[in-house]
Amino acid sequence: SPKSALKWAASIPHRHRNLEAAYRISLKSLARRYLELHDEIAELDLMIKAIVEELAPELVARNSIGHNGAAQLLLTAGDNPDRLKSEASFAALCGVTPVPASSGKTIRHRLNRGGDRAANSALHLIAIGRLRTDEKTRAYVARRVAEGHSKLEVIRI
Known part of the structure; x- marks a missing residue:
């Protein structure tokens, strides 16, 4: 109305x-x-x-490792460092161990989807930071790319 x-x-x-x-x-x-x-x-x-x-002052003194990334790696390692007997065991804990993903004549690997995803992320950020700022890392990447790996595969490695 x-x-x-x-x-x-x-x-x-x-x-x-x-x-x-x-x-x-x-x-x-x-x-x-x-x-x-x-x-x-x-x-x-x-x-x-x-x-x-x-x-861990020596950890943050290294190239491209910030306090938050170092803290995450320390948390992942935990207060029981004797369970980490090698780099491979730490890589498995962080979920960065290679898993075969081959088919036919192609031989390749992918990252393990398990492990501590936060530690995996911290390691990835460290790798990217080193790729931008560290000459040794750049040389390593160039060498592995020359061997036939993709840049992404080299970062995973």
């Missing part, structure tokens, strides 16, 4: 004011939470840095 339409039209500005106030409150709350989380992350990063510097 025309009366209800007029009544509805008269209420629109009021609704917009309520909606705008709700948006402001929501955005203010989100901004406050963002700042709290940002500060909390900064504090935790400082704690992680202090712990890693104390436990």
Whole structure:
């Protein structure tokens, strides 16, 4: 009816004011939470840095290994390092051991999908960082590519 339409039209500005106030409150709350989380992350990063510097300063002194990556590798290794008897056992723990994925005359490998995915990610980031900054790593990649491997395969290796 025309009366209800007029009544509805008269209420629109009021609704917009309520909606705008709700948006402001929501955005203010989100901004406050963002700042709290940002500060909390900064504090935790400082704690992680202090712990890693104390436990394994030689690890973060190496090229392209940051405090968070080192912390993840230390967590993966755990407090029982005697179970890690070789590089191969650590690679298996991190899920970076090669798994045969050959078919026919093609011989190739893929990475193990098991293991600690966070450690796998940390190792990948370290490999990419070294690929960008370390001459030895670049030479290794060039040599393996010359042997017929793809760049992605070399990063996996």
